[in-house]
Amino acid sequence: MMVYKKSVESAIIIGGGSTGCSIAYHLVQRGLKVLLIERGNIASGNTGKSSALVRTHYSNKLIASMALYSINQFINFDSIGYSGFTRTGMVFPFTGDNAETARANCDMLRSIGVAEEEIPVSKVKEFFPDLNSEGFDYILYEPNSGYADPVATASSYANAAKLLGAEVITGKTVVKVESDHHTASVYLENGKKYTADKVILASNIWTNGILQSSGVENSMMLPLHASVHDIIYIRRPDNCRGLKPTLWDPQQSAYYKMEGETLTAIGSLDPEIDREPFDIGQSIENHVTESYIEKYLNNITERLPCAGDASVVSTISGIYDMSPDGQAIIDSMEGAGMENVYVCAGLSGHGFKLSPAYGMMVADMVTGKEPGDSLFDWSKFSINRFSKGDSIKSMYSGIGTIY
Numbered sequence: 411m412m413v414y415k416k417s418v419e420s421a422i423i424i425g426g427g428s429t430g431c432s433i434a435y436h437l438v439q440r441g442l443k444v445l446l447i448e449r450g451n452i453a454s455g456n457t458g459k460s461s462a463l464v465r466t467h468y469s470n471k472l473i474a475s476m477a478l479y480s481i482n483q484f485i486n487f488d489s490i491g492y493s494g495f496t497r498t499g500m501v502f503p504f505t506g507d508n509a510e511t512a513r514a515n516c517d518m519l520r521s522i523g524v525a526e527e528e529i530p531v532s533k534v535k536e537f538f539p540d541l542n543s544e545g546f547d548y549i550l551y552e553p554n555s556g557y558a559d560p561v562a563t564a565s566s567y568a569n570a571a572k573l574l575g576a577e578v579i580t581g582k583t584v585v586k587v588e589s590d591h592h593t594a595s596v597y598l599e600n601g602k603k604y605t606a607d608k609v610i611l612a613s614n615i616w617t618n619g620i621l622q623s624s625g626v627e628n629s630m631m632l633p634l635h636a637s638v639h640d641i642i643y644i645r646r647p648d649n650c651r652g653l654k655p656t657l658w659d660p661q662q663s664a665y666y667k668m669e670g671e672t673l674t675a676i677g678s679l680d681p682e683i684d685r686e687p688f689d690i691g692q693s694i695e696n697h698v699t700e701s702y703i704e705k706y707l708n709n710i711t712e713r714l715p716c717a718g719d720a721s722v723v724s725t726i727s728g729i730y731d732m733s734p735d736g737q738a739i740i741d742s743m744e745g746a747g748m749e750n751v752y753v754c755a756g757l758s759g760h761g762f763k764l765s766p767a768y769g770m771m772v773a774d775m776v777t778g779k780e781p782g783d784s785l786f787d788w789s790k791f792s793i794n795r796f797s798k799g800d801s802i803k804s805m806y807s808g809i810g811t812i813y
């Protein structure tokens with residue numbers, strides 16, 4: 411008997427962040443009828459809070475390859491819209507005990523085509539003349555990295571998808587997902603139902619809530635927890651002005667994103683903050699405490715003394731959807747009784763820069779391409795990798811959250 415495999419013709423995506431919008435774009439490009447549903451505005455979730463740093467410096471070859479693919483998309487984004495990619499370069503300093511690991515990683519990155527260089531302290535001082543270089547024993551520099559505009563990127567993907575025929579509904583919340591052997595459906599608060607061949611949850615830390623209200627058993631939930639991350643924006647005084655590289659500072663558990671000529675965004679690389687679970691039922695308004703601000707301002711002033719004259723202009727708090735190995739879960743929910751439902755969640759606080767790759771990989775998965783035939787093997791991101799002991803490994807465990 412011939413087995414007839416129905417081709418996939420339609421998909422519904424829940425969540426209009428960088429992930430969902432990229433997926434929508436990649437699916438509509440393959441000729442599917444696409445509907446994207448977002449309860450707020452496009453990028454109103456964690457994407458809108460993102461520092462949107464775009465780097466290729468990872469210590470896992472697969473993730474680094476995805477980052478390299480993605481940065482090239484951000485740079486050549488004109489056919490999609492505006493990514494706001496700004497090339498600044500990034501500096502990654504290491505203490506002597508981590509130098510060997512970093513050197514091996516540099517070799518790996520170069521082998522896949524990443525422009526990665528060893529640089530002396532004097533070169534970093536060209537960017538930051540007042541730098542306190544204590545602990546900068548071995549330094550890597552990535553000249554092609556930078557940052558993008560997360561809201562512009564997500565909305566460009568959504569608009570490009572719309573131009574190709576996708577429907578985008580904002581301001582509507584999905585309350586339930588259902589699946590049978592052939593299709594999957596989503597229900598809105600007002601009871602309205604939409605059906606397609608496939609449904610994809612790109613709903614970040616809210617994914618388990620949707621699965622729960624859809625009747626999925628607790629034991630089948632994604633292994634995710636929320637952690638809150640605060641960004642402090644300071645305005646640099648005139649003597650620190652200029653477009654400069656992002657400075658990673660694992661010793662101070664911080665990164666310093668030099669945004670434009672005069673702003674610096676101070677973000678945390680503290681693994682303790684990643685581990686601290688947060689109840690997403692609570693508000694993150696006013697999450698940033700005075701003591702947090704004081705600690706991180708002291709840190710940056712120790713590293714870059716001219717920051718001591720800077721003024722705090724604002725703070726932002728957003729949520730990371732943390733998975734056990736700090737990498738996304740990209741999989742079918744068939745094992746949880748949701749045959750035509752898929753997830754891409756658990757991006758663990760570094761998912762913006764990988765959103766072009768995620769969109770392509772999810773489109774491959776949903777349209778039935780074999781994982782080995784995909785540019786990046788999405789089966790490595792399966793839910794059961796944790797129980798099978800196949801977690802995605804970082805060479806940098808213990809150096810701060812740069813994976």
Ligand SMILES: Cc1cc2nc3c(=O)[nH]c(=O)nc-3n(C[C@H](O)[C@H](O)[C@H](O)COP(=O)(O)OP(=O)(O)OC[C@H]3O[C@@H](n4cnc5c(N)ncnc54)[C@H](O)[C@@H]3O)c2cc1C
Nearest residue numbers: 425427428429449455456457460461463584728761762763
């Ligand atoms: C402070 C901060 C700094 C960061 N810095 C970086 C960085 O420098 N570089 C980097 O690569 N990454 C960074 N990240 C991580 C990155 O921003 C995220 O991984 C990525 O943007 C997440 O995109 P997303 O689309 O998966 O999630 P979101 O943007 O959260 O999108 C999910 C969407 O789903 C919607 N939704 C949820 N439930 C429902 C429902 N029931 N019905 C309809 N819609 C629903 C939400 O409203 C939301 O808009 C940072 C994150 C934060 C918070």
